Amino acid sequence: MSTALRRTIFLVLLLIAWEAGYRIFDWGWKFPSVSQTLQAFYDGIVHGELLQAAGASMLRLLISFALSLAIGTTLGFLFARYRLLDDTLGFLVVSLQTIPSIAWLPFAIIWFGLNETSVIFITTLGATWTMALASRTGIKNIPPIYLRAAQTMGTGNGFNLFLQVMIPAAFPHLINGVRTAWAFAWRALVAGELIAKGAGLGQLLQDGRNLGDTSLMLCIVIIIAVLGTVSDHFCFKKLEDKVLERYGLAGSKS
Numbered sequence: 527m528s529t530a531l532r533r534t535i536f537l538v539l540l541l542i543a544w545e546a547g548y549r550i551f552d553w554g555w556k557f558p559s560v561s562q563t564l565q566a567f568y569d570g571i572v573h574g575e576l577l578q579a580a581g582a583s584m585l586r587l588l589i590s591f592a593l594s595l596a597i598g599t600t601l602g603f604l605f606a607r608y609r610l611l612d613d614t615l616g617f618l619v620v621s622l623q624t625i626p627s628i629a630w631l632p633f634a635i636i637w638f639g640l641n642e643t644s645v646i647f648i649t650t651l652g653a654t655w656t657m658a659l660a661s662r663t664g665i666k667n668i669p670p671i672y673l674r675a676a677q678t679m680g681t682g683n684g685f686n687l688f689l690q691v692m693i694p695a696a697f698p699h700l701i702n703g704v705r706t707a708w709a710f711a712w713r714a715l716v717a718g719e720l721i722a723k724g725a726g727l728g729q730l731l732q733d734g735r736n737l738g739d740t741s742l743m744l745c746i747v748i749i750i751a752v753l754g755t756v757s758d759h760f761c762f763k764k765l766e767d768k769v770l771e772r773y774g775l776a777g778s779k780s
Contacts, residue, residue, distance in 0.1 A: 558741035563748075566741035575730065580749055582725040583715060586642065590649035591711050598654045598707065599700070602661025603688065616662065619655050627652035627714040631721060645718040645726075652714025653707035660703020664696030694769070701766045705758055712754055 541560055548559040558566070570576030605616040627648045634644035668691075676691040693700070719728020727746050734742035 555738060555740060558744055562741040563744050566739070566745045570742070570745060576745065576749065578725050579727045579730040579746075580753070583719065583727040584753070586645055586649060586719075586726065587711055587715050590646045590715065591653060591708065593646075593650045594653035594657055594707055594711065595704065597650070598657025598703070599661045601654075601658040602663075603665060603692070605658070605662040606665035612662070619658050622651075623655040623659065626717075627710075628717040631718060634718075635721075640722055642722075645715065645722045648718045649711050649715045653711040656710055657703050657707045660699050660706070661696065664699025664703070665692055667699065668692060668695040697766075697769050701762065701769075705762050708758065708762065709754065712750060716750065 545560045547553070548557070553559075567576070601615075601619065605612040605619075630648050630651055631644065634647045638644045638647060672691055672695050673687065676687055681687045681690060715726075716728040716731065719726035720732050722729070727750060731743055731746040734740070734746065
């Protein structure tokens with residue numbers, strides 16, 4: 527039996543159990559049935575609310591994620607290459623990673639106002655520290671012989687060494703960091719949108735809570751889960767497979 531078929535059967539059984547639980551235990555408005563959730567999906571798509579909210583959230587997420595990748599990878603490289611930075615700023619980053627990014631939202635509102643910039647700021651924070659530590663670990667674990675061999679062949683110590691040797695050699699750690707950072711960014715984004723103004727999945731989730739519309743709330747949760755899973759499987763996993771194969775590191779996959 528193929529993996530796709532097994533997953534399809536599992537989802538069908540899950541839907542049956544969900545609908546049966548709704549009818550047997552009489553959940554009422556506290557948790558929607560399958561039909562109520564599908565109706566909420568239909569209404570949200572027809573009226574455009576779900577599509578508009580998903581589009582706005584994805585735009586914020588992509589901007590924040592790009593910033594976090596650039597900042598985090600640069601920080602990780604600096605920590606791996608310079609002991610002083612690793613012992614000082616690197617230690618601070620480890621501490622910052624333990625702080626939920628939503629804790630910075632009050633500061634963001636004071637600094638930037640209740641707007642897009644605040645949401646992008648805390649979403650970027652949610653992924654940056656994870657990416658910094660992952661890239662630091664990946665670069666630190668590069669066998670020194672790789673670097674010496676590259677330098678012997680004329681790569682030098684600058685950007686070419688970083689791009690042609692360090693990034694490919696550290697890729698197994700980097701891709702794990704990217705996937706984790708993506709999940710953290712989603713969490714920070716939705717948390718920020720619960721409070722900030724404007725269209726977005728988090729704001730729509732808040733609207734559903736205010737109205738007691740649990741079917742709408744569940745739709746948002748499902749959309750977030752689907753978007754996260756699809757992007758990880760069709761983007762990050764595909765990228766991982768291609769790059770590992772390209773650089774002969776396929777045996778490094780777990």
